[in-house]
Amino acid sequence: MHPLLTIAVKAARRAGTIIARASRDIDALAVSRKRPNDFVTEVDKAAEAAAIDIIRRSHADHAILAEESGSHGPDSEFTWIIDPLDGTTNFIHGFPQYAVSIAVKHKSILAHAVIYDPTRDELFTASRGHGAYLNDRRMRVSRRSRFQDALIGTGFQFREPAGMQEHLALTADLLPRVSGIRRAGAAALDLAYVACGRLDGFWESGLKPWDMAAGALLVQEAGGLVSDFSGESEYLAEGCIVGGNPKVFAQLLQVISRGVRAR
Numbered sequence: 001m002h003p004l005l006t007i008a009v010k011a012a013r014r015a016g017t018i019i020a021r022a023s024r025d026i027d028a029l030a031v032s033r034k035r036p037n038d039f040v041t042e043v044d045k046a047a048e049a050a051a052i053d054i055i056r057r058s059h060a061d062h063a064i065l066a067e068e069s070g071s072h073g074p075d076s077e078f079t080w081i082i083d084p085l086d087g088t089t090n091f092i093h094g095f096p097q098y099a100v101s102i103a104v105k106h107k108s109i110l111a112h113a114v115i116y117d118p119t120r121d122e123l124f125t126a127s128r129g130h131g132a133y134l135n136d137r138r139m140r141v142s143r144r145s146r147f148q149d150a151l152i153g154t155g156f157q158f159r160e161p162a163g164m165q166e167h168l169a170l171t172a173d174l175l176p177r178v179s180g181i182r183r184a185g186a187a188a189l190d191l192a193y194v195a196c197g198r199l200d201g202f203w204e205s206g207l208k209p210w211d212m213a214a215g216a217l218l219v220q221e222a223g224g225l226v227s228d229f230s231g232e233s234e235y236l237a238e239g240c241i242v243g244g245n246p247k248v249f250a251q252l253l254q255v256i257s258r259g260v261r262a263r
Contacts, residue, residue: 191215
């Protein structure tokens with residue numbers, strides 16, 4: 001395992017321990033609202049601080065981009081992209097679908113990724129050019145090729161009403177074309193599930209880099225494809241992503257891009 005990935009795993013597990021401990025008494029948590037339907041808890045902040053502390057001990061010269069504390073640290077070729085608790089709304093409802101997501105970007109390239117699900121003790125890891133793993137076992141995207149048999153993940157664009165309407169229209173267009181659509185509420189885990197074959201594809205808009213970075217690399221290293229809605233590689237900047245196994249990805253991107261252009 002690459003030394004940077006080792007540190008990312010240690011940071012994710014430390015954050016996961018804080019989350020797991022807090023999950024035993026959710027009613028005692030202090031919860032505040034950042035935006036409509038967008039919550040933050042003391043656990044998000046504590047988990048992020050713990051992860052950053054692990055990273056800073058080894059690499060104080062690296063930059064950080066984290067959901068709760070934003071962008072900070074020195075100018076560096078290396079940036080750690082951190083979502084300490086992807087799926088906060090699920091967490092505060094006791095719905096066991098949330099995770100820690102940490103990616104390392106070298107210059108403009110995603111190099112390492114960790115997604116840790118503390119509810120199932122599932123650790124998803126990847127380093128560019130070295131494959132993707134689930135708890136040390138090599139994982140691959142699904143082999144499903146027929147779009148009508150595909151199980152697709154998504155997430156609702158809730159921050160902007162216009163985005164929500166577009167998403168609902170795309171969902172209505174896709175529903176009769178595929179086997180099913182799932183909305184579990186944690187984009188990082190959805191992408192990890194694409195990487196390990198539990199989902200055949202995924203799409204969502206209105207995302208931030210910390211929602212997508214680690215998951216995107218997992219999908220790529222597991223043999224899948226990712227892009228923005230135009231088929232380009234600017235998903236981190238554009239805030240929208242399509243991912244899937246190669247066959248499903250091509251068909252899903254075609255429907256999504258056509259739907260976006262039509263609106």
